[in-house]
Amino acid sequence: MLPLFDLSLQLNNFPMKEAKSELRKIVAFSEKEHDVFIENKKQEIVHFHLQNNPFYRELVGSKNHKIWENLPVLNKQNLQKPLLERLSKNHSLKNSYVNKTSGSSGTPFTFAKDKYCHALTWASNMYRFGWYEIDFNTSYQARFYGIPMNFIGNKKERFKDFLSHRFRFSIFDLSDAVLEGFLNHFRTKKFDYINGYTSSIVLFAKFLQKKNIVLSAICPSLKVCMVTSEMLFEEDKLLLEKQFGIPIVNEYGASELDLIAFQNKEGEWQVNSETLFVEILDENNRDVPNGTSGRIVITSLFNKAHPFIRYDIGDLGILDEKSTLQKPILKQLIGRTNDVAILPSGKKSPGLTFYYVTKSIIEDDGNVKEFLIKQTKIDTFEIEYVSETELNLEQIEKIKKAIEQYLEPNLNFIFIRKKSLERSNRGKLKQFKSML
Structure with a gap:
């Protein structure tokens, strides 16, 4: 050849x-x-x-x-x-x-x-x-x-x-x-x-x-x-x-x-x-x-x-x-270095921390295909996910508990189920985004 x-x-x-x-x-x-x-x-x-x-x-x-x-x-x-x-x-x-x-x-x-x-x-x-x-x-x-x-x-x-x-x-x-x-x-x-x-x-x-x-x-x-x-x-x-x-x-x-x-x-x-x-x-x-x-x-x-x-x-x-x-x-x-979440207590945490936590819980049954986490306010995070069935209350509670344990209590989470996640114009998926 x-x-x-x-x-x-x-x-x-x-x-x-x-x-x-x-x-x-x-x-x-x-x-x-x-x-x-x-x-x-x-x-x-x-x-x-x-x-x-x-x-x-x-x-x-x-x-x-x-x-x-x-x-x-x-x-x-x-x-x-x-x-x-x-x-x-x-x-x-x-x-x-x-x-x-x-x-x-x-x-x-x-x-x-x-x-x-x-x-x-x-x-x-x-x-x-x-x-x-x-x-x-x-x-x-x-x-x-x-x-x-x-x-x-x-x-x-x-x-x-x-x-x-x-x-x-x-x-x-x-x-x-x-x-x-x-x-x-x-x-x-x-x-x-x-x-x-x-x-x-x-x-x-x-x-x-x-x-x-x-x-x-x-x-x-x-x-x-x-x-x-x-x-x-x-x-x-x-x-x-x-x-x-x-x-x-x-x-x-x-x-x-x-x-x-x-x-x-x-x-x-x-x-x-x-x-x-x-x-x-x-x-x-x-x-x-x-x-x-x-x-x-x-x-x-x-x-x-x-x-x-x-x-x-x-x-x-x-x-x-x-x-x-x-x-x-x-x-x-x-x-x-720019994927860092700043929490109400002043604590800084790499965005990947959330990813590890949610991933370990979500992965269990293979329902959730992929997800991305956005920090929209100092105490509020949106978790967008693609799945076959919607997350139930028990799963959501489990995720909240784990995040409290790794990060700190009293954070708010909004779960949004989507058909697909937004990727960059090159097709990359950015797994954590801080909007602050």
Whole structure:
């Protein structure tokens, strides 16, 4: 088979051969060589942007840039100005890869990568998927993603899917009739792997559970499933493993950077230390010890078109105690920094707390398909849910009790049953929203 995927990137002037060769070199470094490589790349990228990027120069100002800890932490608000004002010298919209972030953090912006940096992103994707014998040129992907609804955008994505050897399941309608259609594709196509948004793939697994079907039994070519973009909870992972009959791999990435962490064969969430440098910082921008939670701050070591140096991605996480510079392990991804509920007592609680609580109770009988929680007032929360039958008073009481136990008493809950939940224009489901 023609390596269409590599060819399509090469034709768009992404130097894949050079990128793959450089990545192979980095992966082969000894621990000592890798430490030196990271230090050199950090200094090199800062020096480059101070020389060639007025936006970054202004951000750093008169700070002593020789000391890494003195460099400013870049946030998404800094980046909400026209891209042309943020590009480096000799880089333009024409000669760079330009895209938009999904805005799942509530702060979307446009970004750029130089062509070599973007080629490295693909090389690093290919390398990690290769751990599971997936080859982008030959393996057939079942893709659970959104798709543009306008004619040209839609056709463009479908053409990209063709070149990338993948079949796209649009996730904007996930009713049983549509999922039945999905299932028929698995009966007739030889998919090698599944890739896409966690919430949609979990819904498909619940549909299979109801029909008592294990996916690998009707599609024996399936090897692995990679979920991305939304939190994967332990009980969902167990459900996916059971209903798909294949390994489930958790990936964590950001379009403006790269794959940030990818589950390795040992089940650890291995952080990308080839093209990125990841720090976990406290509110004073100081490193926290491994095993402690903090803000995930990332430096893109190769992007010369646009500075992502000490970039606060808006997520909270914990690095494992056994992490090294060459092999950092993400012990836990706690969620987004802006998904925090502020309670009447002044207590702050990550939105995921509600999600864990309600999920553990709602999951029992498989009636509730999915739900989302909105904080509408300091003491009031709306729980929107999709289910076969309405929640009864006993279930509602149980949820209220559990939330009181985890959070605090005297909170008000409004339960709203819906046909479907609102997703972002890309098809992502944001599981907790504060309207305050």
